[in-house]
Amino acid sequence: MDQINNHLLKGKYGKSIPVDIYWKTSIAPLPILVFAHGFKGFKDWGHWEAIAKKFVEAGYCFVKFNFSHNGTTPDNPLDFVDLEAFGQNNYSKELDDLQTVLDWIVQAQELRSKINCNTKDINLIGHSRGGPIALIATKENDYVQRVITWAGVHELNYAWQQEEEKIKQWEKDGVYYVLNGRTKQNMPLYYQLFEDYQKNAKRLSIKNTLQDLNKPYLIVHGSADPAVPVDAANYLLEHAANAELCLIDGANHVFGGQHPFDKKHLPKHTQELIVESLSFLKKKGNKNEKKY
Template sequence: MGQQTLAAESFRLPLENGLFIEGQVRVPPGVDPAPVVLLSHGFRGHKDWAFWPEVSGRLAESGFYTVSFNFSRIVAHSAAGIAEREAAEAATLSRELDDLQQVLRSLRGGRLPLAERADPVRLAILGHSRAGGGNIIFAAEHPEVQALVVWNGGSAPARTPGSGQALTFQERVLQLDQERNKGRFDLEHALSFLSAAALVIQGDQDRDSLLQQNARFREQAPQHRYYSVRGADHTFNTTDPYEGATPELNEALALTLEFLHEQLG
């Protein structure tokens, strides 16, 4: 990548209870404000996990004001002084949506780095894994989002109390969040009523639950675009530590770039 041509600056957004969101903005060369893409990592990932630095760099090189960030659960599970319940609640999907709202609010308020280079009216969000599902909800609730890209996204896997092993405290908190927000977290319903254009990319070697959910997406929201990447697993066959882009990742990224340029100009 030719990232020497990019401007990049880090940021930190303070939250309550000692939590914060940290991230980085990458901006293409030039003087015109660029369309914005917010990147949301998966439940077990972070902004620097595996393919994310390369993906964010290549999006910026292609002309987008690109924002990658860590959800607040990352600091909640690593910082000293965070109570167990606060750390558990930071990992819920509700909190993930709140964090994304904070990033969007900071973007629209001109409080992210290099804000003069961003055109927040031309806005897209891209999420992987659980964040792909969360981004469906977020886009449905935020009509200012013009384009949505979902990579291997959907509901997070969950154990049930009858699976032979007691749920951890974290799992109980996650389950309670799901139960309290059953209607809000209905991804098929949210996608079917989504006003933004959506591109849903799914590896055909991903776990069965996501393949089944992808089939329901196609059935209940046929107005959106769907693409199956042949031979791709949940991470498009990449690894962490990262060993470079795979053909499957390059395919997903090429489709994403084409879609975003078409939708945002």
């Protein structure tokens, strides 16, 4: 297996977007999977790399990246050392970051000179908050063919939909803090995040996105997800024009993964996640699909 790690793309907002690419040399053009991480996440979290390699074994070119304002840096990709950037992140920036990655995949001669990949067969996977970002990007890009959400959030404003007093206090203070349970850091969210959503509410509405999304869509969710309840998956299915739902019995928000991940074998629920995702991709006509 070949790979490129931490290739830096120039982001629209002055910060780099680190990208990893994994593939096997192939005569036939490889279909492409692009993975978007979630809130308080990063491309090198836990078992994401091990998952990427399983998709490569199945005949894919797998791309994962860090959102430019996720709080890590190219020099410190495993730690949230740039909390100012984290606080200044918003949904429009994440969509622009993903668009930068997609444009690079489609246009970069440097990539095509190394990898025989099929830029007409690009598929998106989004985990948690990366799910709605992937859905919007799929709707907006003709060269994205299919989309999968893993434990996907149903609406980007779900945390404050019924919290008028909290929003007023947020505006007054300019910031509120969320605790990272793993690192014990209090991570800032500046009020600009809410302003960005309000300004772009129509574009960022997942209900609107799903009703206009006429591409194959797979929803994968764990029945024991404590972070994003199963109701979110049901909401996505209810409003999608062309979707199917796969519930993995007993799975949590990260399908049994953890950070750091040092086990020899992927967790049972992660293996189910991969099998179901590959089955969906194969069923939707991917001629390069290999048996997993």
